[in-house]
Amino acid sequence: MEIPSLSDIKRAHTRITKYIVRTPIMTSQTINDRIGGEVFFKCENFQKVGAFKMRGASNIIMSYRPEERVNGFVTHSSGNHAQAVALASKVAGAKAYIVMPENAPQVKKDAVKEYGAEITFCEPTEEARVAACAKIMDKTNAIQVHPFHDPRIIAGQATAAKEFIEEHPDLDYMISPVGGGGLAAGSALALSYISPATKMILAEPSAVDDTYRSFKSGKLTGVTNPESIADGLLVSVGALNFEIIKQHVQDVYRVEEQEIVDAMRLIWERMKIIIEPSSAVAVAALLNNKEQFAGKKTGVILTGGNVQLNNLPFE
Numbered sequence: 001m002e003i004p005s006l007s008d009i010k011r012a013h014t015r016i017t018k019y020i021v022r023t024p025i026m027t028s029q030t031i032n033d034r035i036g037g038e039v040f041f042k043c044e045n046f047q048k049v050g051a052f053k054m055r056g057a058s059n060i061i062m063s064y065r066p067e068e069r070v071n072g073f074v075t076h077s078s079g080n081h082a083q084a085v086a087l088a089s090k091v092a093g094a095k096a097y098i099v100m101p102e103n104a105p106q107v108k109k110d111a112v113k114e115y116g117a118e119i120t121f122c123e124p125t126e127e128a129r130v131a132a133c134a135k136i137m138d139k140t141n142a143i144q145v146h147p148f149h150d151p152r153i154i155a156g157q158a159t160a161a162k163e164f165i166e167e168h169p170d171l172d173y174m175i176s177p178v179g180g181g182g183l184a185a186g187s188a189l190a191l192s193y194i195s196p197a198t199k200m201i202l203a204e205p206s207a208v209d210d211t212y213r214s215f216k217s218g219k220l221t222g223v224t225n226p227e228s229i230a231d232g233l234l235v236s237v238g239a240l241n242f243e244i245i246k247q248h249v250q251d252v253y254r255v256e257e258q259e260i261v262d263a264m265r266l267i268w269e270r271m272k273i274i275i276e277p278s279s280a281v282a283v284a285a286l287l288n289n290k291e292q293f294a295g296k297k298t299g300v301i302l303t304g305g306n307v308q309l310n311n312l313p314f315e
Contacts, residue, residue, distance in 0.1 A: 001240045004155040006193040009162060009186075012155040016058040019091060021047050023160070025167055025299075030270045035286065036294035040171070042164045045275050045305030049083040049111070051232075052160050052303050053147075056182055057084035059156030060145050061092050069094040074142040076100070076122075076129035078231050079108030080304050081147040086115035097142050099132040101125075105231060105308045125225075126235060148180030149238035158186030164299050165195045172296040177281040177303055178202040178211045178252065179233035181241025187301065188248035198299075199250040203285035205230050206254040211237045215245065215252045229257055229313055232278035232304065255284035261313045263287055267302070274305040277313070 004012075026041045044052035061073060072095030075085045082098045089096035096117035100109060101124035112119055120136065122128040137144060146153060160183065161174060174191060178184035188200040204211050208230070210223040214237060222236040237245070245252075255263075264280035266287075267273060275283075279302045286293060286300055 001151055003240070003244060004151045004158065004189060008151065008155040009158045009190055009193070012059040012152070013159045013162060015062050016055060016156060016159065019048070019058040019062065019088065020054050022163055023047050025164065026271065026273070028271050035290045035298070038297045039286065039293070040168055040297070040299045041271070042160060042299060042301045043273065044160055045273060045279060045302050049080065049087050050304055050306045051080035051084065052157060052183055052301070053080040053084035054088065055159050056153035056156035057081065057088045057145060060150065060152045061085070061088040061094070063152060064143065066093070071141040071143065072096060073145050074099070074133055074136045074140070075145045075147060076133045077147050078104045078234060080232055080306060082112045082117070083108060083115065085145050086112045086117035089117070090115050095142070097136045097140060099129055099136065101129065105306070107308045108306055111306070147235070148182035149240055151240065153182045154186045154189065154241065154244070156186070157183040158190040160301060161187035161190040162194065164301070165191065165198065168297070168299060169195060170297055171195065171198045171299045173199050173201055173293060174299040174301070175201045175203055175282045175285055176301040177230070177233055177278050178204050178237060179278070180235045181211065181237040181245060183301065183303060184249070185241040185244035189244050192248045200248060201285065202245065202249055202252045203282045204252060204254055205233060205260065205281060206256055208233055209254050211245065212252045212254050214242055215249065218246065229260055230278040230281050232276065233281065253285040253289060255281055255288060259284040259288060265314050274307055275302050276304050276307045279303045279305070
């Protein structure tokens with residue numbers, strides 16, 4: 001697989017523009033004061049399906065001609081990518097087959113159903129996800145839309161950082177969470193092409209720190225039996241994604257579970273917007289390292305806002 005070029009990212013942006021929202025960028029004086037710098041939040045929680053995932057899924061699905069979509073699309077995901085593939089397939093007039101772990105948040109399961117996808121539940125392991133996906137592909141000849149290990153996904157997710165830099169070209173830092181690495185790699189790649197002076201920082205739960213360990217050792221290391229409140233990040237970083245991260249990311253920060261909850265609550269209370277725990281991982285990394293961002297302009301990608309409202313981590 002080839003690393004997407006700047007032309008690939010621009011083409012992706014053109015392809016998906018009518019299927020996505022150009023999400024707003026917001027600020028908070030409270031958070032600026034706490035950090036001692038300027039912080040800008042790219043609100044992908046306001047994206048269609050409530051997460052940035054609509055960008056990559058739309059880029060892949062809309063790259064196929066109508067006659068190539070007849071057998072539908074299949075993917076495995078704990079929620080946000082599942083919703084994105086389900087909606088993008090629906091818009092494209094194609095069937096969507098979604099493999100979801102049994103412990104995925106109910107709010108995400110419900111949304112996938114509402115978009116008309118056929119759901120297959122599996123054990124909450126990567127092996128089970130992959131096996132279930134392969135079985136569906138054999139049976140239906142559906143096209144796989146991988147959640148992160150695909151240049152077209154990376155190019156699609158990169159459009160969020162592209163929009164960010166177009167509106168704030170003087171950012172010193174950009175922070176995003178990292179799970180499989182589609183957004184992380186795409187953002188780092190976009191910055192390397194159009195704003196190389198902006199440093200890319202990734203944030204990850206300490207309980208699921210495969211990217212951190214891989215980044216520090218230089219060797220790809222997976223995670224087994226991941227457990228974290230950040231349900232969107234419970235996967236190992238992809239091989240292609242990691243190659244990009246190795247080259248273009250400045251550092252990877254780890255955050256603890258309570259820090260994720262505290263950051264999530266801060267955004268809810270102070271900015272009056274809903275973010276999910278995976279988004280809060282990036283905010284926690286900002287708050288934990290405020291001396292680094294003091295006096296600087298920092299962009300934070302709020303990746304999604306799909307939360308199980310009857311099971312909040314705070315009272």
